[in-house]
Amino acid sequence: MEFKVNSKELEKLLSKIIPAVPSRTPMPILENFLFEIKDGLLTVYATDLEISLKSSLKIVAEENTKILLPAKLLYDVIKSLKDTTIRFDIQSNGKVNLNTDHGKYNLSYLDHEEFPEIPNFPNQDSDADDLNEISLNGSELRFAFEKSSFAMSKEEMRPAMMGTLFEFTEDGLRFVATDGHRLVNYLNKNVKLDMEAQYILPERAVSVLLKILDEKDVKIYLSKTHMSFKLNEYELISRLIKQKYPDYSSVIPLENEFELVVETKELHDVIKRMMLFSTSNTRRVKFSVKQDNLEISAEDLDLGASGTENIQCKYSGDAIDIGFNSSYVNDVLSHLSFEKKIIFKLHSATKAVIILPTEGKENYELMMLLMPVRLNN
């Protein structure tokens, strides 16, 4: 059978699907795209068993079929072509010819039945009681992921923390990510749903969504086992992490009474320099806070090198010396760089520190938390 498709339209489609193709996998079959042609619609699928992506395109085709095509090679070939019509000629001997005005390319295809089943969700079997549905602005969802995803854990020992928590509360939709050393808590107040529920979306779904979200609305379906994101012709279905998320609220201190206000960029520049001197295991940087003065210092005993800087701040609490992992401070400041000034809420050298924008927002709340590291005096 044959079908025709424009090279640039197909390239755009494949560029959206290829993020689901695993680069290293013990199951080589996953390195393929599933091409499904049905009634003049080409739908391309890919999956790594955790997430699956699909998108469709109208094409010119007389018949219906399903085949598996080598994802990376096909995408590279399509990308390398100029804007042209490609005639796919699927032969019965396991070969596909791609014909253009200038050239002819020959690929092998595999039987679609070897491919894992692509989840269809929500479907007729979805339990209506268990199924929830929300609509969210794409930019807001992107913002939530951008500000929180860096804090997800990479340690397989704690699978729940390897994802981002979606928590529906009275106040709105809360996104939480933490690795035990730092935590981000973002509340979107625009989403109100009359329920309380928690879902944990794996890291891979978050990172793929960050590549494709734009300002358009996203429809999200949630069940106990899956979450699906629909944007226009594009769909991502992800398994959820079936674990209980740790009780993050218990680590957020309520009575951090000392407030340190600094210019975000000024502090960030200092921290970048201090990272050069905090290269040992703990990557420790020390904040010595006094009345309106913040001294920041780091020392590398192996290199015999150290650095100290002072910046102006607003502070009227008790003088405190407190240590942090400089690279975690750097992460927090990078993700708050859109705020001119920020507040550190402190209590003591051993208690978690809360970092907030100085100005409250109408539509959201954003809070970051850093655990201190021990200072050896």
Added chain:
Amino acid sequence: MEFKVNSKELEKLLSKIIPAVPSRTPMPILENFLFEIKDGLLTVYATDLEISLKSSLKIVAEENTKILLPAKLLYDVIKSLKDTTIRFDIQSNGKVNLNTDHGKYNLSYLDHEEFPEIPNFPNQDSDADDLNEISLNGSELRFAFEKSSFAMSKEEMRPAMMGTLFEFTEDGLRFVATDGHRLVNYLNKNVKLDMEAQYILPERAVSVLLKILDEKDVKIYLSKTHMSFKLNEYELISRLIKQKYPDYSSVIPLENEFELVVETKELHDVIKRMMLFSTSNTRRVKFSVKQDNLEISAEDLDLGASGTENIQCKYSGDAIDIGFNSSYVNDVLSHLSFEKKIIFKLHSATKAVIILPTEGKENYELMMLLMPVRLNN
């Protein structure tokens, strides 16, 4: 003792010297800059024993000294500073303090006597008979290296071919690079020196020079053992490769009588696509040349994939099928991309092919050569 220097001026100086600092070395002492302060002039040196770099800067200093400072850390710290005055305070306990308006950084220094001797060349001991001196436009030297350096060999088995040949001839200064599979021969006709001599400059000197050459004139000193390049306040001294360069002229065929003329960019686009299909060991791409038609094809038996394209050309010789390593063809075309059309001079499927610009140049000659790979028919 103390000295003062502007952060941005020092950054610029160090950025020129750091390319000589080896990133991995069994001699950690080479990971340092040698700072020499003499009569208000700071001279910074670095060496990897093959090449050495030095450059100078006027500073404010009362005394003279020499110390070794950790190159990467110092450069990173200086780069991270704003435009400011740095006061270096060298203490007798092996510590240097760097003081700026905002901060204080403390580094360890080492005794300069542990550093290898920096060659001073040419010097009083240079044998005048053995010493040659030329001046060359920096852009022309850059052009010579840019067009030829990719063809140098990476195989330690043939040390002579791991460098670029400088050959002084009646016709001018010739640059040759080859790895036995491809060869570049560039003749600069502007340099005329009444001598015949060969010098082989190691790859590392070429790659460092490519980072720093601009349009200004370069003074080059040559001896039997060293070559030195002087640009303004900047100097690179390189050891030469003390081997005999292979007789490259014997591999350049003289009677390749068939001329194939193609559009460089059109052929290059096709080759980039064919590289997707020539992924096996030989990376073979096949050229089938007939009257005014060039068919280019490649096949990957492991993937069961192949590609074929046809482009128009000018050709009136005997029909020939000839194979090349596609990635070597790609290299040649990348380095001739400034030419709209190029000529392939062919003789047979087993003989070296010469590739030339279609138009002769007043000031230089540029020739590339590709060895074919066997076609299994």
